[in-house]
Amino acid sequence: MNGKFVVNGKQYQFNFNSDERLLFTLRNHGFKEVKNGCLEGECGACLILLNGKPVNSCQVFTASAIGKDIKTVKGIGNLHEPHVIQEAFVEAGAVQCGYCTPGMILATYALLQNKPKPSESEIKNALDGNLCRCTGYVKIIEAVKLAAERLNGVKENKALYGEK
Amino acid sequence: MTKYKTVGKSKVKIDSLSLATGESRFTDDFELKNPLYLAILYSPHAHAEILNIDDSAARQMKGVVDVFHYGNVKPILHTTAGQGFPEPSPYDTTLFDTKVRFVGDRVAMVAAESREIAEEAIKHITVDYKILEPLFDPEKAMNEDAPQLHGPDRFTPIGAKYEPGKNLAAEVEIEFGDIKKGEREADFVLDHTYYAHYGSHCAQEPHAAISYFDETGRLVIVCTTQVPFHVRRIVSKVCEFPLSKIRVVKPRIGGGFGGKQEVFLEPLVALTTIRHKRPAKIVLNRKEVFQNSRTRHPVRTRLRTGVKKNGEITFLEMDSLLNSGAYGTHALTVLSNCGAKVLPMFNKIENLHFLGRSVYTNLPVGGAYRGYGATQGYFAMNQQIDMIARKLGVDLLEFIKKNHIRVGETSGVFRALGEGKEGVTQYIHSCKLDECIDIGAREIGWYEKRGKKIQNGDKIKGLGMMVAMQGSGIPMVDMGAAYMKMNDDGSFNLDIGATDIGTGSDTILAQIAAEVLSVDLDKIIVLSSDTDRTPFDVGAYASSTTYVSGGAVKKCAEKIRSQIISAASEMMKTDKENLELCDGKVTDGKNNRFVSLSDVAVYTLYSENQFQIQAGASQIVEESPPPFIAQFAEVEVDTKTGKVDLIKFVSVVDCGQAINPKLAEGQIEGATVNGICYALTEEYKFSKNGNLLTKQFRDYKIWSAADLPEIKTIVVDSHEETGPFGAKSVGEIGINGPMPAIANAIYDAVGVRMFKAPFTPARVYREMQKSGCQHY
Ligand code: FES
Ligand code: FES
Numbered sequence: 001m002n003g004k005f006v007v008n009g010k011q012y013q014f015n016f017n018s019d020e021r022l023l024f025t026l027r028n029h030g031f032k033e034v035k036n037g038c039l040e041g042e043c044g045a046c047l048i049l050l051n052g053k054p055v056n057s058c059q060v061f062t063a064s065a066i067g068k069d070i071k072t073v074k075g076i077g078n079l080h081e082p083h084v085i086q087e088a089f090v091e092a093g094a095v096q097c098g099y100c101t102p103g104m105i106l107a108t109y110a111l112l113q114n115k116p117k118p119s120e121s122e123i124k125n126a127l128d129g130n131l132c133r134c135t136g137y138v139k140i141i142e143a144v145k146l147a148a149e150r151l152n153g154v155k156e157n158k159a160l161y162g163e164k
Numbered sequence: 165m166t167k168y169k170t171v172g173k174s175k176v177k178i179d180s181l182s183l184a185t186g187e188s189r190f191t192d193d194f195e196l197k198n199p200l201y202l203a204i205l206y207s208p209h210a211h212a213e214i215l216n217i218d219d220s221a222a223r224q225m226k227g228v229v230d231v232f233h234y235g236n237v238k239p240i241l242h243t244t245a246g247q248g249f250p251e252p253s254p255y256d257t258t259l260f261d262t263k264v265r266f267v268g269d270r271v272a273m274v275a276a277e278s279r280e281i282a283e284e285a286i287k288h289i290t291v292d293y294k295i296l297e298p299l300f301d302p303e304k305a306m307n308e309d310a311p312q313l314h315g316p317d318r319f320t321p322i323g324a325k326y327e328p329g330k331n332l333a334a335e336v337e338i339e340f341g342d343i344k345k346g347e348r349e350a351d352f353v354l355d356h357t358y359y360a361h362y363g364s365h366c367a368q369e370p371h372a373a374i375s376y377f378d379e380t381g382r383l384v385i386v387c388t389t390q391v392p393f394h395v396r397r398i399v400s401k402v403c404e405f406p407l408s409k410i411r412v413v414k415p416r417i418g419g420g421f422g423g424k425q426e427v428f429l430e431p432l433v434a435l436t437t438i439r440h441k442r443p444a445k446i447v448l449n450r451k452e453v454f455q456n457s458r459t460r461h462p463v464r465t466r467l468r469t470g471v472k473k474n475g476e477i478t479f480l481e482m483d484s485l486l487n488s489g490a491y492g493t494h495a496l497t498v499l500s501n502c503g504a505k506v507l508p509m510f511n512k513i514e515n516l517h518f519l520g521r522s523v524y525t526n527l528p529v530g531g532a533y534r535g536y537g538a539t540q541g542y543f544a545m546n547q548q549i550d551m552i553a554r555k556l557g558v559d560l561l562e563f564i565k566k567n568h569i570r571v572g573e574t575s576g577v578f579r580a581l582g583e584g585k586e587g588v589t590q591y592i593h594s595c596k597l598d599e600c601i602d603i604g605a606r607e608i609g610w611y612e613k614r615g616k617k618i619q620n621g622d623k624i625k626g627l628g629m630m631v632a633m634q635g636s637g638i639p640m641v642d643m644g645a646a647y648m649k650m651n652d653d654g655s656f657n658l659d660i661g662a663t664d665i666g667t668g669s670d671t672i673l674a675q676i677a678a679e680v681l682s683v684d685l686d687k688i689i690v691l692s693s694d695t696d697r698t699p700f701d702v703g704a705y706a707s708s709t710t711y712v713s714g715g716a717v718k719k720c721a722e723k724i725r726s727q728i729i730s731a732a733s734e735m736m737k738t739d740k741e742n743l744e745l746c747d748g749k750v751t752d753g754k755n756n757r758f759v760s761l762s763d764v765a766v767y768t769l770y771s772e773n774q775f776q777i778q779a780g781a782s783q784i785v786e787e788s789p790p791p792f793i794a795q796f797a798e799v800e801v802d803t804k805t806g807k808v809d810l811i812k813f814v815s816v817v818d819c820g821q822a823i824n825p826k827l828a829e830g831q832i833e834g835a836t837v838n839g840i841c842y843a844l845t846e847e848y849k850f851s852k853n854g855n856l857l858t859k860q861f862r863d864y865k866i867w868s869a870a871d872l873p874e875i876k877t878i879v880v881d882s883h884e885e886t887g888p889f890g891a892k893s894v895g896e897i898g899i900n901g902p903m904p905a906i907a908n909a910i911y912d913a914v915g916v917r918m919f920k921a922p923f924t925p926a927r928v929y930r931e932m933q934k935s936g937c938q939h940y
Contacts, residue, residue: 032193033186035418037368038450042861045368073186086184090176093826096834097666098183099368099418105184128870131861133366134419134666135830136837137869138877 003066007031008075016062022048023057026072033073033102037131044130047103048072054110056129073102076109084154085109085147092143096134104130108144116152118144170678171889174826175685178671179416179664188416191372191388192447199374199443200229200275200436203282205289206456207264207271210298210526210854211311214262217272218290225288227281229440233272233289234260237435240402241318245493245531246391246425248641248702252584254333254492255320259402259431264293265313265490266526267855268455275436275444298526298854302464302487305331305523313490313524323584324496333492333522336500338580346479346515350470354551358467358544359920360903362848363460365533366838366866369418370453375433376443378411383437385412387430390420390665391703392693395430402431405438414693420665421838422532425705426458426493454859458531459848461498461522462487463540467548475556475563479515482507484541486522489529495522497583498530501537504587506545508575508790509633510567518581526854532705534835535899538634539842546630546904547917560908561601561610564631571595583706588639590787594884594892596818597631600794604629604816607876608796615912622804625811626913628797630904633790636884636893637708643784644713645699646720648677650777652769654748654761655687656724661701662713663693667895668827669709673717675823676888680721681728682746683761699780707791707893710823714888716783723779731768731777732759789884791819791892795836795901799909806929808844808910812874815898818882821890825879828894832877835898841866843903847922 002015007026016025023046026034034057037045041059048057049071077083082090085108095101104127111118111126118126123144124137132140182188219231239258243251264271272289276282297311304310316329325335347353373387383405389395392412400407417424429446436444448457464485470478484502488495503518533539553563569575571592579589605611608627618625647659658677664670674688681687691697701713725745732750733740736759742752751758759767768777796814801807815832822828845865849857858864883890907918916931 032189035190035369036192036447037370038861040450040860040862043368073184078185079181079187082181082185086181089184090180093174093177093830095177095180095183096668096830097367097369097417097419098180098188099190099666101184102186124869124872128868131366131368131866131868133368133421133838133866134834136833136835136875137867137872138833138837138875139826139830141869141872 001063005065005068005070007070008072018063020062021058022060022062022065025062026057031072035099035102037099044103044107045100047106047130049106049110054107071106073105084150088147088150089143092139092146094135094139094143100130100132104132104140108147112148112151117148168679168889169682170675170685171823172821172825175671175675175824177668177827178674178690183416190369190416190418191374191386194374194386196374196376196443196445199445200440201279201282202432202436202444202446203274203279203286204270205272205286207267207269209264209293209295210267211296212264212293213296214264214271215292215294219272221288221290222274222285225281225285227277228274228285229277230275231272231289232260232435234262241320242398242402243493244426244428246394246427249397252323252496253494254322254326254328256314256318256328257491259435266528267853268528269490273432275440299331300525300527300854302485302523302525305525313526322496331524333488333524334496334499336520336581337518338577339517340576341515343479343481343515343517346470349472349478351473352555353468353470354548355468356548357919358465358547360463360540360543361921362462362528363533363842363846364454364864365421365423367419367421367423370448370450371424371429371457372447373429373433374443374445375437377437377441383410383434385410385430385434386415387412388417388424389414390424390663390705391427392663392695393661393700394703395427396695398427399430399434403434403438405434411696414663417665420704421534422536422705423458424665425532425703450861451859454864455528455856458493459489459528460533461530463502465502465541465544467544469548469552471552471556475558475566477510477513477567480513481517484520486520487525487527487530488522489525489527491529492522492524493529493531495530498537500581500583502541504577504581505538505634506541507577508569509631511569511573511575512567528856534838534896536896538632539900542630542632542900543903543921547907550628550908550911560629561605565598565601568597568631569595583638583641588786593789593886594818594820594882595792596880596882597792597794599880600792600816600818601631603878603880604794604796604814607814608798608812610796613798617913620800623800623802624913625798625800626909626911628905628908628912629794630901630908631792631794632897632900633792634707634893634897635788635790636711636887637785637788638706639785639788642702642706642708642712643782644701644716645780645782646716647699647780648720648724648778650724650765652762652765654683654765655689656681657689657691658717659698660690660692660713660717661698662709663701663704665704667704667831668824669704669713672710672823672827673714676714676717677721679889680718681725683748707896710891711887711893712783712785714891715785716781718888719783720779720781723781724777727777727779728761728764731764735759735764735767787886789886789892791817791894791897793817793897793901795905797902797905797909799906799913801910801913801928803914803932806925806932808906808923808928810840810844810873810906812876813840813902814876815901816878816880817894817897818880819894820882820884820887820892822879822894823889823891828879829877831894832898833875835896836875836902837867839899839902842922843906844922
């Protein structure tokens with residue numbers, strides 16, 4: 001099969017097998033930042049944003065995502081212009097091996113879009129589907145708080161001085 | 165607090181932005197041209213002989229290139245343990261065998277044009293088995309009539325007693341003083357048996373390996389390893405391919421925890437590439453990681469202790485039975501560490517006996533796992549100590565403080581129990597355990613809440629704690645090396661064999677170099693773990709990297725510093741004694757002059773008599789100074805259901821000078837939460853024919869952020885005089901505490917002893933019923 005997809009703001013045409021999972025389609029087309037941790041929908045390493053919603057791409061048939069908008073961790077920032085959330089993860093020490101990190105960051109991104117000032121328990125619940133074996137989550141939760149603070153700071157500044 | 169500029173600072177982990185933006189490459193992310201994909205056929209039987217393998221149907225399938233099995237692969241005995249040479253683990257493994265020894269043992273392998281074809285093709289291999297009686301109970305492994313897994317003939321010496329004909333993978337025994345005398349002196353004897361269970365590392369990245377021939381015909385292996393240099397050696401041996409033609413590269417690694425010390429996939433890709441002159445790739449799925457890779461060894465520990473009314477422990481006997489599973493990888497060394505890491509903690513006991521046995525069973529294979537025997541041993545020891553203190557009617561904290569090892573003291577156990585050879589005598593130079601205990605007690609509210617059985621409906625609260633020590637590398641065994649050179653602009657390349665598997669070792673080793681050379685961290689360019697490009701290092705295990713590899717880096721950087729000073733003295737025509745290297749320049753304080761590091765570099769690289777400022781250094785350590793930890797748990801036990809809620813968990817650690825406090829905390833936090841899940845939810849359950857039932861995350865439950873209680877981690881100020889800038893290790897120790905601390909807290913709440921883990925609601929409930937817990 002083949003179909004059109006929008007990944008990180010760009011249009012692509014992908015070929016794929018009819019029963020292929022989106023995780024493999026993305027990885028086969030170079031989006032290696034989407035990780036394979038379990039293929040069972042249990043770990044969140046493969047998490048992406050599909051039309052803005054966090055989903056485990058290992059549980060999505062590629063065919064069902066044709067025409068949809070896909071965001072990977074590379075879609076929110078890069079080495080040269082990292083997103084505030086990416087910076088917060090780095091500064092908080094929330095990245096150890098980094099294998100869970102793309103999924104964690106996207107789950108955070110989705111959370112902060114809906115809830116700019118989440119409580120600690122809202123943060124924990126939002127990350128419920130993302131396993132991390134390295135950090136014990138302590139610094140990941142701190143990173144989310146830090147990111148929220150900074151994003152709110154930015155927003156408040158923008159509100160004060162008008163968006164530029 | 166610290167007098168250092170870079171050491172002791174929570175610098176950002178140098179690879180973390182690349183990881184957070186998805187740029188970093190892991191093994192599975194490397195593109196290969198036209199690779200062969202590998203899939204493995206595993207045994208459905210726990211114990212069987214393979215009479216025949218018919219691979220013709222598989223071979224006829226389109227896209228299948230080869231089928232590997234005992235009929236066409238030379239059986240070379242080796243161990244997958246990934247340790248230094250000669251490995252203290254029995255050589256009891258071949259790539260393919262005529263016998264299978266657990267459900268999930270390797271039978272055959274298909275190489276095909278796609279992963280799908282390979283996976284389909286293994287279903288078309290027909291195997292005739294002669295089913296043998298399985299052995300599941302380690303207690304029965306040494307019975308006369310027990311089925312034999314390996315037989316007496318496959319024998320290689322391992323530096324300890326090893327009798328495969330009796331299913332004995334390793335035995336160690338030490339004795340001090342006179343147990344009988346201790347028994348006579350005792351006012352009471354406690355005799356209890358504890359069971360630590362199987363566990364899976366659950367690194368989020370599954371094991372994977374790729375290989376290919378580069379443009380010069382050398383075999384390149386990229387793999388999820390903690391031990392690249394051991395991989396090179398073992399692949400060379402098992403594939404009979406010259407070591408000089410093998411290059412092993414470690415990319416980013418998605419967590420290891422010991423599970424990636426095992427060298428069991430690399431020979432498979434190498435074999436395929438060598439045979440077919442094509443790239444090869446294998447990536448395990450999660451079920452394979454659970455069942456077919458490696459696990460934490462289950463250990464049954466019997467402890468007998470005699471105690472006088474005045475609190476003196478008159479004797480201690482520890483009898484450890486380690487279930488090694490089907491193969492003996494790490495069977496001796498994990499076993500030794502059940503005693504070696506635990507017994508020195510209470511070093512005042514004069515009459516001491518440790519007997520350890522590792523036995524084969526037809527169950528999944530054990531291996532290295534963070535904590536490495538200490539986790540299993542401390543589970544027993546810390547509950548026993550809690551019982552002794554309770555029986556004496558003294559505060560547990562006071563009892564521990566009276567009995568634990570202190571600065572200036574030693575234990576005969578250090579020398580008696582080594583890793584495959586005799587250990588090394590050592591004295592403790594740094595121990596802030598009392599401070600750890602006091603801080604932890606304050607944080608958890610020990611004196612307010614311990615023994616109070618605070619009730620909240622059906623739930624009762626309790627407090628428990630434990631203490632532990634680990635090591636910092638294997639003395640006189642582990643070696644790490646470093647190489648450095650200076651560049652035009654005063655930056656430095658640091659090439660190290662040390663293996664960063666997510667721990668941050670690249671960062672802390674760079675911090676050590678930056679500290680010696682008094683430059684900013686970004687002036688140190690790290691390349692690690694490439695057998696062609698970096699010097700040797702044993703790899704990431706035994707909590708060795710900071711202490712051993714860190715020592716190598718420090719030495720190496722000091723050599724560089726002295727070359728810089730020499731060159732500067734030539735440039736400035738002044739004696740070396742007048743010069744000081746500080747803040748990126750060499751200063752002649754007397755005459756108020758300086759040259760920058762880049763001046764020195766340019767001078768040495770481009771003036772007359774040019775030379776490269778460069779140095780190499782190796783570090784082998786004579787001691788393994790232990791870090792210490794005190795860990796405290798507050799639980800609430802539901803007397804109606806047996807459910808244990810962890811409310812708060814506190815860890816206070818003495819790891820010497822933390823090179824990077826935030827990364828050190830991260831090590832403790834990660835280890836702690838891993839230990840908590842191991843204590844409460846993680847469990848291997850088997851069918852009656854030995855098939856693992858819990859091989860998905862939905863059945864083998866590790867926690868997510870949503871399950872997290874309040875976690876508090878404190879790193880105390882400490883300094884180990886033998887370590888680089890005062891550092892000791894921190895990687896493993898944190899995993900030891902949760903199981904005994906929570907068990908002691910459960911007792912404090914509801915008065916039942918949890919001799920078996922994990923403490924699932926059903927198990928706790930059963931124990932409460934048995935003991936007639938009055939709250940029930
Ligand atoms: S890989 Fe998709 S949830 Fe684990
Ligand atoms: S950082 Fe390794 S799994 Fe989260």
